[in-house]
Amino acid sequence: xxxxxxxxxxxxxTPGPTGNILMQLKVTALTSVRLCKELTSWIRKPxxxxxLSPERLAEAMDSGRDLQVSHLNAEQNQHLRASLSRLHRVVxxxxxxxxxxxxxxxxxxxxxxxxLLVDALAMRWNGPGEGGPWVWNTYQAYLKDTHExxxxxxxxxxxxxxxxxxxxxxxxxxxxxxxxxxxxGTEDPTQPDYEATSQSYSRxxxxxxTQVSHRGPMCHLMVASHNEESxxxxxxxxWELGIPLDGPVCFGQLLGMCDHVSLALGQAGYAVYKxxxxxxxxxxxxxxxxxxxxNRSVLQGARRxxxxxxxxxxxxxxxxx
Numbered sequence: 284x285x286x287x288x289x290x291x292x293x294x295x296x297t298p299g300p301t302g303n304i305l306m307q308l309k310v311t312a313l314t315s316v317r318l319c320k321e322l323t324s325w326i327r328k329p330x331x332x333x334x335l336s337p338e339r340l341a342e343a344m345d346s347g348r349d350l351q352v353s354h355l356n357a358e359q360n361q362h363l364r365a366s367l368s369r370l371h372r373v374v375x376x377x378x379x380x381x382x383x384x385x386x387x388x389x390x391x392x393x394x395x396x397x398x399l400l401v402d403a404l405a406m407r408w409n410g411p412g413e414g415g416p417w418v419w420n421t422y423q424a425y426l427k428d429t430h431e432x433x434x435x436x437x438x439x440x441x442x443x444x445x446x447x448x449x450x451x452x453x454x455x456x457x458x459x460x461x462x463x464x465x466x467x468g469t470e471d472p473t474q475p476d477y478e479a480t481s482q483s484y485s486r487x488x489x490x491x492x493t494q495v496s497h498r499g500p501m502c503h504l505m506v507a508s509h510n511e512e513s514x515x516x517x518x519x520x521x522w523e524l525g526i527p528l529d530g531p532v533c534f535g536q537l538l539g540m541c542d543h544v545s546l547a548l549g550q551a552g553y554a555v556y557k558x559x560x561x562x563x564x565x566x567x568x569x570x571x572x573x574x575x576x577x578n579r580s581v582l583q584g585a586r587r588x589x590x591x592x593x594x595x596x597x598x599x600x601x602x603x604x
Contacts, residue, residue, distance in 0.1 A: 288306060322399065421452060
């Protein structure tokens, strides 16, 4: 992970239009899923926040003090301390290399624990005078409670004087989330259909753009979407709110998907990032297929992109305007 930070920094001699170099970070690469499940089950209990607060974790992370959580056994406490140490080392190195970290969201039965760890990191690294947010969290619009959680998180960061970084996505674990809910007999946490997810994304986007317009460089947003309507809404509202193109809002798409959208944004002067999945073939292909299946706008965009490429090819072969 530390080498990936160096690689991200080395890809660009100078930072891009927003002055940001970004790297995605998956917390479960540095801590176990089992521990995250255990933390999530404890977080959801009344009064748990008194013992497992971001402030307490941040203090232990920064001072190196021994951390003991009564709900966890000795082995789990040791693993929690090791996980905090790993995360702290990665963020510290990324900060030194001027690389901002976008923490991936995962499944709902892990996300409360992941958000707790991200909040602890934000307490340490997103403070005033640090140069904006170095640790960003990802919010999935296909979950029913996302808009409310995002609103509370934005307000909490503002009250604490912390910089706030958000990567806004639609979400990529739809089938799994519904399967888990059926298996456990619990309420489906996801929006009922694609249209409802798009409405959720639009509300979250409006919320964050308003935050950016009010808080300026203390609030950063990545509009991570392959949906052209969402991208158009973002650029239109940026103009209406007076948010500069080279300010704290950027756009993101997967490498090889919706490249015509990325190109148009880049040519217009917006900051655009392409997410590059890496790993063994058997790990990367399912990742890409899942995103294509669960975001039908990608498939629509692919057909549109094919048409645009065909038009450009004819123009170059035949010449003329």
